[in-house]
Amino acid sequence: MNNLITVGYTLSAICNHAYFFDDAPDNVFCDQCGCCIDGDYLPKELKLPNRADISYTYDHRCIVSQRFKEFIETLDYKVDFLPVNQNKTLFLIKPVQIIKYSAYQLEKYCEKCHQYQHQVVPGPDFYYETGKVLQNGIFFTSTAFGSGIEKWPIIILGTETARVIGEAVKKFKFRGADISPREVGVKNK
Template sequence: MDKKNEKVIAKYLSGKDAEYMYETCEETPGTCPVCNNRLEDVINMSYKIRKKKGDLFYTYDLFCIVTETFKRFCEENNYPDLTFIQITTSPGFYYFMPEGIFKVDDVRSKVKFMNKRECCDSYDEIICSRPFYKSPDFILQTDDFILRTNHRFGSFQMKTQLVIIGLKTMRKMQDYGIKGIYFHNVYE
């Protein structure tokens, strides 16, 4: 999919898998009571993460978890509008989500919106056949940023906004010794 004339302008993050935060859709809070689609991320404070290598994980039901090292990196670099929620039963691990928006080009990224619900305006599934493209009307002022996608990707209660970072941010993370993060291309 890598075309020579397309410019990589950012990276989206993935990491190693971690156990479910909530096993079933019935027990997942923050979901619509009618269609069960996830509308917000509500953290299970008794979630226990097993000791793992790496500084960023996604639970199977798509909650992003980071380590103390990742959090310290973000704080030392003063990235604005990041949410970290310490998980009570997993000291040193935090739920993580940026609040600033990176707008995706739905057409070129071939984003599929499946079954819009009237109860809450959510979709049962939002799926992207990657790679991602930036929306042309979304202007980036810097190549050092941490943002999230404007959509919540995934299915039903298992959805998350993806974390998108600048190319300079990626190099800084690597220099800092952040481990276990995979960086995937986002195009102009």
């Protein structure tokens, strides 16, 4: 029989009803499979119909408000915030620390850009290799998940970090956050 243990938390959020790549030039995408080949691309003026402190675009980029950015910066974690509008009130959040993950289902390999068009079923290799639960930090998975231009790494929080951010969501009324456990099965001894 297996028990589930929480090895970290996913930082998800509501949809902001915007497209990150709405005005992106063609050279940002592979002309063979359509996947993004420029991970550094940023829109000049991302317009969000649905404002929230934490939200995701249709093409799966996590956008945060200046208020949320400033709170995360007080925690002293290694996270980049890249402005996606002219007045610098909206930011793409990109954790600097990477944790090892694998996609257990890969489909449609592209010979031109050398990536799979579909990568799903995330597996926390960091846990399988170390047996350690994440405690503190904000991380990006080493692999992107999703399909086509929606593929992007998942934001993972350590268990203590998830608690701190969860409390801040309530205290400061940060709108949009969804913090969900990442669990793995372990055999009973």
